[in-house]
Amino acid sequence: MSQFELNTTIANLRDLRASDLSDYDGVYLGDIYCRIYEANFLEQLDDLKEGIRILRDQGKRAYVTTYAGPRNDFLPKVRKMLEASAAAGAQAVEVHNLGILKIAHDEFPQLPVHIGGFANVYTAPGVEVLREFGAVRFTPNYELSLDEINEITTACGAPMELLVHGKMPLGISDYCFLLDYEEKWGVKCPDLCQKELFLKQGDWAMKSVGKGILSGKDVCMLEHLPRLLAEGHRYFRIETVSETPGYRSEVAAVYRAALDRVAAGDGEVNEGWWETVRRHARIGLCNGFYFGRSGMDYAGVRPDAIGSLLTISRAES
Amino acid sequence: MVELLAPAGNLPMVEGAVAGGANAIYVGPRGWSRRRDQYEMSDDEVHAAIEIAHGGGARLRVAINTNMQSHEIAPMLRKMERFVSWGADGAIMTDVGAIAQVHRLFPHLTIHASIGANILNDEDVRFYRSIGVSQVVADTKLTLKELASRREQIDVGIEVLIHANKCYTYLGKCWMSPYHRLERTTDAFGKDLFKGSPNRGGLDYRVCLESWELYSGDEMWEKSVALKNDAFFLLADIPHLIDLGVQCLKVQGREYSVPLVERMVRFYRDLIDSYLAFPKGEPFNLSPWQLRLAAIQAERDTSRSDGTRLLLAEARQPVGAFRAD
Numbered sequence: 296m297s298q299f300e301l302n303t304t305i306a307n308l309r310d311l312r313a314s315d316l317s318d319y320d321g322v323y324l325g326d327i328y329c330r331i332y333e334a335n336f337l338e339q340l341d342d343l344k345e346g347i348r349i350l351r352d353q354g355k356r357a358y359v360t361t362y363a364g365p366r367n368d369f370l371p372k373v374r375k376m377l378e379a380s381a382a383a384g385a386q387a388v389e390v391h392n393l394g395i396l397k398i399a400h401d402e403f404p405q406l407p408v409h410i411g412g413f414a415n416v417y418t419a420p421g422v423e424v425l426r427e428f429g430a431v432r433f434t435p436n437y438e439l440s441l442d443e444i445n446e447i448t449t450a451c452g453a454p455m456e457l458l459v460h461g462k463m464p465l466g467i468s469d470y471c472f473l474l475d476y477e478e479k480w481g482v483k484c485p486d487l488c489q490k491e492l493f494l495k496q497g498d499w500a501m502k503s504v505g506k507g508i509l510s511g512k513d514v515c516m517l518e519h520l521p522r523l524l525a526e527g528h529r530y531f532r533i534e535t536v537s538e539t540p541g542y543r544s545e546v547a548a549v550y551r552a553a554l555d556r557v558a559a560g561d562g563e564v565n566e567g568w569w570e571t572v573r574r575h576a577r578i579g580l581c582n583g584f585y586f587g588r589s590g591m592d593y594a595g596v597r598p599d600a601i602g603s604l605l606t607i608s609r610a611e612s
Numbered sequence: 613m614v615e616l617l618a619p620a621g622n623l624p625m626v627e628g629a630v631a632g633g634a635n636a637i638y639v640g641p642r643g644w645s646r647r648r649d650q651y652e653m654s655d656d657e658v659h660a661a662i663e664i665a666h667g668g669g670a671r672l673r674v675a676i677n678t679n680m681q682s683h684e685i686a687p688m689l690r691k692m693e694r695f696v697s698w699g700a701d702g703a704i705m706t707d708v709g710a711i712a713q714v715h716r717l718f719p720h721l722t723i724h725a726s727i728g729a730n731i732l733n734d735e736d737v738r739f740y741r742s743i744g745v746s747q748v749v750a751d752t753k754l755t756l757k758e759l760a761s762r763r764e765q766i767d768v769g770i771e772v773l774i775h776a777n778k779c780y781t782y783l784g785k786c787w788m789s790p791y792h793r794l795e796r797t798t799d800a801f802g803k804d805l806f807k808g809s810p811n812r813g814g815l816d817y818r819v820c821l822e823s824w825e826l827y828s829g830d831e832m833w834e835k836s837v838a839l840k841n842d843a844f845f846l847l848a849d850i851p852h853l854i855d856l857g858v859q860c861l862k863v864q865g866r867e868y869s870v871p872l873v874e875r876m877v878r879f880y881r882d883l884i885d886s887y888l889a890f891p892k893g894e895p896f897n898l899s900p901w902q903l904r905l906a907a908i909q910a911e912r913d914t915s916r917s918d919g920t921r922l923l924l925a926e927a928r929q930p931v932g933a934f935r936a937d
Binding site for chain 2: 365370480508
């Protein structure tokens with residue numbers, strides 16, 4: 296095993312097959328926001344089994360994620376999905392909802408559980424409670440700073456999985472406002488949320504995937520990877536569930552190369568890497584909450600690097 | 613008997629809520645609850661609130677429902693010990709680690725899982741029951757059918773918000789506000805404050821209520837998109853909730869004026885009492901109640917829209933530059 300794990304999220308079999316995963320170590324299968332997301336792995340269980348097989352054949356870790364806002368009527372399907380995941384050899388299930396954690400613990404104890412970013416891990420005692428229910432890896436709530444995350448790991452030694460690049464989840468709803476515009480736009484569900492949609496007002500921007508609201512800017516921790524590795528973090532997520540296969544593979548190549556270089560003792564960021572991440576960031580780059588500031592802020596030695604090449608090229612033309 | 617639970621953001625509001633007929637009041641210690649600090653109380657004020665509530669025959673619950681930091685658990689427990697010694701009747705909490713530790717130290721204290729715990733399904737309820745929670749606040753998006761399932765299947769007290777906001781997102785699973793503006797400060801007692809993050813005890817800038825333009829790529833598709841975040845009063849559902857056996861009907865609103873909160877509480881006290889005194893099986897006429905509620909709602913709407921305008925303006929200020937009047 297390499298010194299770190301780089302993973303991502305893919306919602307359906309089409310995207311999995313279209314993606315070059317060579318720079319990833321693992322993939323979470325499924326869309327956590329919506330049951331009728333196009334061909335969602337969490338609803339298409341034959342696709343899910345096939346997805347797990349594809350990943351395992353490629354030597355990747357096959358993880359399955361679960362819904363972040365499951366109501367009672369989701370639960371029968373969740374149970375079937377967990378059963379199918381365990382049977383197909385999934386190596387872990389990610390849970391964002393503590394009811395699903397209880398189901399996984401009580402009914403599928405052989406499935407290791409990763410705690411997702413919507414499960415609200417804020418404290419070390421909270422981690423200890425979740426461990427009693429079988430959790431082995433934790434994505435801290437996105438609102439936590441690196442100092443606060445380290446406070447947890449120091450207190451209880453829990454392995455943390457950090458979002459290092461991509462759109463940060465900001466919220467989840469039970470209602471898709473895009474459906475209000477189906478007729479007007481002439482675009483129907485499930486194609487609606489496949490469009491690249493941004494809510495903007497002044498310099499504010501958020502990405503909409505219907506029931507999910509994501510950061511407009513891409514979280515980018517490229518120049519902070521030395522700190523993350525030095526602080527003992529080993530599990531890194533590039534969030535690409537709403538991105539193209541090109542984004543998925545090119546950004547992963549940057550982070551794989553950067554992490555390899557940092558692990559070898561060289562933390563310098565290649566100019567070509569900046570060009571790649573800026574080219575894929577429509578709105579720009581940010582650090583999320585890792586430095587205790589507003590989530591859309593960027594703290595780093597390269598503030599000039601955080602703009603979007605898309606925006607800059609439009610302005611120049 | 614269903615309990616009417618009322619908010620109090622200051623001591624006169626405790627008195628007003630008791631006078632209005634609340635069975636229970638909840639207050640938030642400064643820096644530790646899901647409201648900005650001006651609607652929270654010092655520990656001495658919490659002590660006084662307990663005495664006022666008990667003197668009026670009401671229970672007093674303490675909302676310590678921020679998602680706190682790891683190192684804040686120990687001071688939280690010391691704070692809780694004081695509140696319990698003063699006679700607090702329950703704690704409203706969110707963080708599962710904090711809940712488990714409070715339950716371990718104070719096994720007889722009633723712990724309510726806060727709205728911020730975002731309890732959505734029956735298995736969620738079972739999880740929280742297993743760590744010491746005895747009452748849960750139902751998410752505002754749940755239907756009567758989902759509540760009925762909970763009541764039938766699980767031995768747990770259900771609290772339903774009858775005056776509150778229904779956000780676009782699930783409450784407790786949204787950080788849109790601090791994404792746009794987060795201001796961290798430390799108060800005189802060393803408590804970290806997170807202005808902009810409701811989950812962490814600061815105010816919510818209500819950025820969802822901004823008039824958003826919607827773009828697909830470079831093309832504007834809509835000039836103004838609203839992510840619905842409506843304040844509501846329940847009325848027609850109240851008889852059904854009482855019949856369902858809901859334990860607690862909760863009014864939110866620590867940020868409103870004392871007279872408005874007292875009117876809300878008095879309205880629901882009268883409605884509940886009238887319904888309970890009404891012969892079972894007879895049609896209960898809601899028309900007069902609708903008229904009375906409309907006047908309260910108009911006053912609430914004015915106050916809320918003023919508040920939203922100020923919050924959105926504050927959210928645009930550079931961090932550190934804003935000074936509240």
